[in-house]
Amino acid sequence: MHIMEGFLPWYWCVFWYALAIPFIAHGVIRMKKITAENPEMKPLLAVCGAFIFIMSSLHVPSVTGSSSHPTGNGLGAVFFGATVISAICVPILIFQALLMAHGGITTLGANDFSMGVVGPFCAVFVWKFGRKVGLGYSAAIFLAAFIGDWMTYVTAATELGMAFPIPTFESAWIKMMIIYSYTQIPISIAESFLTVIIFEYIQKLRPDLLRRLNVIKTEEPNNSIKVPEVN
């Protein structure tokens, strides 16, 4: 969904930058709070970022000036909250623009708004809603990853449609969405399954970190080793 450098007219670049910056600022403040309380969260945060980087590097060309790829933003959003992903997407997008000519510096605001703001927010909403209606962790994370991926693409189509409303915004938007769906439906389903696998792995290996992030509920440790009392 990365919009290429030079694709958007300059006023749209400025507009999307202005829209994305408040979320990024909030994300930086939250990130500061999380890492100040638990410095050992830093590696997990960076790995989530590297995960998003690698997932969104596996792209195939799609809609004009854009591409189709998994986003990987659902997992991080559920772990750390949506705005943290908005902030972490900034360096990811800079790396991709400079190292792989994928995305761009001037279109960074627009790309961050779709991949770092709308996608994660929808993913978190779906995750919380899913948990509330009683879905299991795996089902909820599946839906969150799926919706997070899809809303990213809906936003990207909106951005492209608004920049080139020809002949009208609606028809341009529908055109974009149709082309996106050909490649994006299989990709997003595959990505969601992958996210479930990773989530279950982490749940098995390090449930303590997830508990501290309030992702999974605190349970009474039933298999804790009893410390013999010393008299």
Add this chain to the structure above:
Amino acid sequence: MFENFLDSYAHSNAIRNVNTYFKVLFGIITLIVSLVSTSPIIPLIIFISVSIIILYKAEIPVKFYLKFVTVPLTFASITFIFMALFFGTGQHIFNLGFLNLSVSADGFNRGFIVFSRIMGGFACMAFLGLTTPMTELFKVMEDMKFPKILLEISMLMYRYIFVSMDEAVTMYHSQETRLGYSSIKKSYKSMGILIANIFIKTWITGEKSFIAMESRGYDGSIRTMNDLGNIRNVGIKNLSYLILFEVILTYGVYLTSTYKIF
């Protein structure tokens, strides 16, 4: 898919030791000039001139650069064709003769402008990516008052990308020797296992290195040798070249602002 990484060239090109601020200023200002242009001429001139700088000043191998150019070139060409065919409302200048498709004048013009802007913007980004190592760009960002925590996470992330790619290559080869990719169904399964394992492996490696760093007095900032110059010692000569180049380009944007092919 990862062979397009240019980290090694960023460390070993011919203008590696030129003032970093000068290179960043050059890249960003040229990028903006290319973006605000309303005619396709100036972005194309920018693409050609910056490519010449990359190839002859920075001495990046032509073969590598051509391979790198094909990425945006494919995107830009698809965009051009798509816009010329579907994004026009004006008179038709060329009929394809099937499926009722035809190229319209305004669609062609719009597509060509976007094509040239993508190529112009790409050249500027490639200039930055190919001539300046990431660590020096981090330093520039630090001077621009980027939030410290974000920079720290970026540095860790940059390291982890390479860690996880190493892991990925090793695991991919071992899966391949065990016929993990012999059919489509198997390759999906192997790919899933691969990516899930990379996540865990990178995380464990990251945690280990984090503990190692903390036990050596890491307090949240990674200090590096800083010899990339200062914004003040760019030098009058370089600065005047830069200003001259950008003024000529801006004047060109003004002159060609109403130019159209059709």
